[in-house]
Amino acid sequence: MTSYDLSGRTALVTGGAQGLGEGMAKALAAAGARVMVGDLQDSGADTAAALGEGHGFVRLDVTDESSWEAAVAATVERLGGLDILVNNAGIEITSLVTEVEVADIERMMRVNILGTTLGLKHGLRTMRPGGAAGRGGSIISVSSVAATIAFPGIAVYSATKSAVDRLTRVAATEAGKLGYGVRVNCIYPGLVPTAMGAGLANDVAELGLFASAEAAVGAVVDLTPAGRLGTVEDMADAVVFLASDASRFVTGIGLPVDGGMGM
Known part of the structure; x- marks a missing residue:
């Protein structure tokens, strides 16, 4: 049986200071990975410190390309590579469709779509042959059950999370066809x-x-x-699975972790 052991691998988790991201960082570390917590919140340093020796924190604004470049470079330099990227950072602003504000639409699109796209871009560049890490790897983005159901009050959020699913599938196709050795998947968390x-x-x-x-x-x-x-642990365990060799023949999917809500 294939192990879920991630010893010798390095992970970058965006939005890792709290919530799902913090839980994912803890689970990856518990499985043996060296983890870089990426977040705009300085409390991410406390999250990284709680993981123990061998882990780190880097300030990361997922909507800024130069911030991504610096965070990926710091992960490779300080932790010795990049094998796992978790595109977790995201925001949700609730509104009726008739009342939605343009500024809120733009903010969700920037964090949830632009941020995920930049993560895919720099993760693939770093992991592919000739990249700064160059060992292949696994990228896991966080979509939502909202991408698969019609729940009131979250139309724009749902749309952005549907975009994460499409980005995942196209990136997986490109990575496979170009021989990057990188698997690209996403998860659909239920309400936590x-x-x-x-x-x-x-x-x-x-x-x-x-x-x-x-x-x-x-x-x-x-x-x-x-x-x-759902629980944070439910989502974090799914990320560990998709990061590990147990999912070595799994790419281009959206994995529902929603208790069946979106079926």
């Missing part, structure tokens, strides 16, 4: 009670779409055959 998830429940209630935040959460659970919300 992180700060973002709790904020969404409150927001859709305030918009009058549900009677309360609790009712919104209950509606999600009712739509989920597994009968519960």
Whole structure:
């Protein structure tokens, strides 16, 4: 049976200071990887320190190409390579379609689409033959169950996460055809009670779409055959799987980690 051991591999996790990203960084480190936590928040340094010796933190604005170049270079230089990239950084701004603000549309597009695209660009350049790391590897982007269902209040967020899915599949095709040795996949997380998830429940209630935040959460659970919300660990374990040799023949997919909500 193939191991999930990631010893000797190096990972960069965007948005790794808190929430899903923090959990993914912890899971990758527990599996043996050296992890660089990339985030705009300086608290990412505390997250990296909590992982123990051999890990690091780098400030990363995923919407800025020069920031990506610096973060990837720092990962290769300080940790010895880049084998795993987790495009996790993302934002969600709740709004009815009739009330959505242009500035909010642009912000979600910049972080969720532009940020993911730049991650794919610089991850592939670094991992492919002749790149600064050049050993191949695995890129995992974080889409959402919102890309597969119609949930009220998150139209633009859903659209950006659908874009992450398409980016994933095209990048996987290009990487395969050009012999990069890099697998490219994404996951579709279900609702997880992180700060973002709790904020969404409150927001859709305030918009009058549900009677309360609790009712919104209950509606999600009712739509989920597994009968519960997701956990950070559920999502992090899926990332470890896609980063490991256990998924060596898996590329170009969107893996639902949603308890069946999006089926």
